[in-house]
Amino acid sequence: MxxxxxxxxxxxxxxxxxxxxxxxxxxxxxxxxxxxxxxxxxxxxxxxxxxxxxHPAIVDAVTSQLGTLGHISNFFTSAPQVELAEKLLTLLGLEPGEGKVFFTNSGTEANEAAFKLTRRTGRTHVVVAEGSFHGRTMGALALTSKEAYRTPFEPLPGDVTFVPYGDADALAAAVTDETAAILLEPIQGEAGVVVPPEDYLAAARAVADEHGALLWLDEIQSGMGRTGAWFAHLGTGVRPDVVTVAKGLGGGFPIGACIGLGDAGTLLEPGNHGTTFGGNPVACAAALAVIRTIEDExxxxxxxxxxxxxxxxxxxxxxxxxxxxxxxxxxxxxxxxxxxxxxxxxxxxxxxxxxxxxxxxxxxxxxxxxxxxxxxxxxxxxxxxxxxxx
CATH class of the missing domain: 3.90.1150.10 (Aspartate Aminotransferase, domain 1)
Incomplete structure (x- = not known):
């Protein structure tokens, strides 16, 4: 040692x-x-x-895929990439054509993609909860409330308002007709697994709808079966506009995803964003193995x-x-x-x-x-x- x-x-x-x-x-x-x-x-x-x-399912999936097709760039696609995108949409309860997926290498990159997606609304204001953690890259850091993380790197991309987590009234007061998105974790992870009031996400959905804003849920820690459901928000009956996921998705292999539901899935267009390694066949094969194993077992x-x-x-x-x-x-x-x-x-x-x-x-x-x-x-x-x- x-x-x-x-x-x-x-x-x-x-x-x-x-x-x-x-x-x-x-x-x-x-x-x-x-x-x-x-x-x-x-x-x-x-x-x-x-x-x-x-786990043998991941070991087998990665070695098998790497032995046939590893990296191909996003000028091309592969069966694992398409199958994983379809599967994630299905796990969110969507029918074919009701959403789109952008693959990344990590959670912070998934949130970077989502942050850029919100700018495509023509608005810049984002309302985020205190106690939040959304990543360490400059965009995701701008959305993370902890001062010790933020201060050494300011000025960060604005225009962000932080409100107390779980306080629906404070959320409603902060959102305006200039707000692009409300960003929330269904359960806050780094803050120590903080669970909001039962009706909090529903209140956030209503406020977002009132002002024409997107509801963006960061399920990077809480998703992929961690709470006993594929996504922590599913039991609330709330349908978000954007979901970000990573961590458990690849079971240890680096992969993340920004998922746009409905019209939000069309906001990023060719040339708006990109990634070299995101959605590569090996990472997608690993994620498919994780999902299949959770289902099979x-x-x-x-x-x-x-x-x-x-x-x-x-x-x-x-x-x-x-x-x-x-x-x-x-x-x-x-x-x-x-x-x-x-x-x-x-x-x-x-x-x-x-x-x-x-x-x-x-x-x-x-x-x-x-x-x-x-x-x-x-x-x-x-x-x-x-x-x-x-």
Whole structure:
């Protein structure tokens, strides 16, 4: 570990700080470091590894596709690209011709594409929620509320208004006839898995309609089965105009998508936007393998049931003041500002969790997490809190 850590410090830009571990291999929801210690991965590469590590369906799809057709550029298309676009539209409940997909390499690029799409309305104003995270590129960063991320790089692309998340009245007051889009996460991820009031998205849809604005939902963390549904917004009955997705879409292989529903799918025209690697056959084959495996193994039901067990078990300890989320997208509120200590104690105990804020822990494990994994974590949880709060 120390040798690689020293080499990392000497050769890799210091944008993430020292690595907590040097990982060597993974299988399912488990990883091993270079010293051979095993961990249960309850973060899943930050909601990315939908099928865990080294899942044979992804390995087979990527190796098979790479052995036939790898990169072709977007002067051409391929069967995996077309099939994945069609499948994503189907998962959103759309009929053929009711939407269009632009493929990217990441979530921030999906949001960049969507941001440019909103400018094609002829308007520039975007209303975004406080606590939001939409990416680190300059456009996506302009839509991310955290001052520590934004300030070093200002001035950023305007014209953005931030309002309290979950406050429908504040949202309504901020949107005008000059607003191009309302951008929301159906469940906020980096803020610590924050769930809005039940009618919040419906209120956002109504406000958008009143002013002729687009409703853009960032499902980069919450999508692709993480909440026990393909997309977190589907249970609300709200139809957005734009959906962005990435992270779990490729199960660890880099891919993202900006999806325009209805007329929004026609706003970007030839020459308006582009990508070199987006939608390449290998990435699309990986994403198709993820989707097919979730379907074939009934993982949406598994995520729903196991997520409830996990949340219920964590809520028992009085040092946890709130448990939020759906499926395997879980946020914990602690009774004290000890989330960093909790994450460290969990790591020592063999569990990878994320300290999202000083009082919040975020869990986004692989969808293939087992009941044994959950039982082991719940059994260790009281001692982890003991160590952190000593």
């Amino acid at each position: 120390s040798d690689y850590a020293e080499r990392y410090a000497a050769s890799v830009m210091n944008t993430f700080g020292p690595p907590k571990l040097v990982l060597a291999r993974g299988e399912g929801a488990h990883v091993w470091d270079t010293d051979g210690k095993e961990y249960v991965d309850l973060l899943g590469g930050i909601a990315v590894n939908a099928l865990g590590h080294a 009934d993982l949406l039901e598994h995520v729903t049931v196991l997520g409830q067990k996990l949340r219920d078990g964590l809520a028992v300890d009085p040092r946890v003041t709130e448990v939020r989320g759906d499926g395997l997208f879980v946020g914990l509120e602690l009774a004290a500002d000890v989330s960093a200590e909790v994450a460290a104690a969990a790591l020592e105990a063999g569990f990878i969790v994320n300290n999202a804020t000083p009082r919040r822990i975020r869990l986004a494990p692989p969808l293939v997490l087992t009941e044994d994994d959950v039982n082991a974590f719940l059994e260790a949880w009281p001692k982890i809190l003991d160590e952190a709060m000593a």
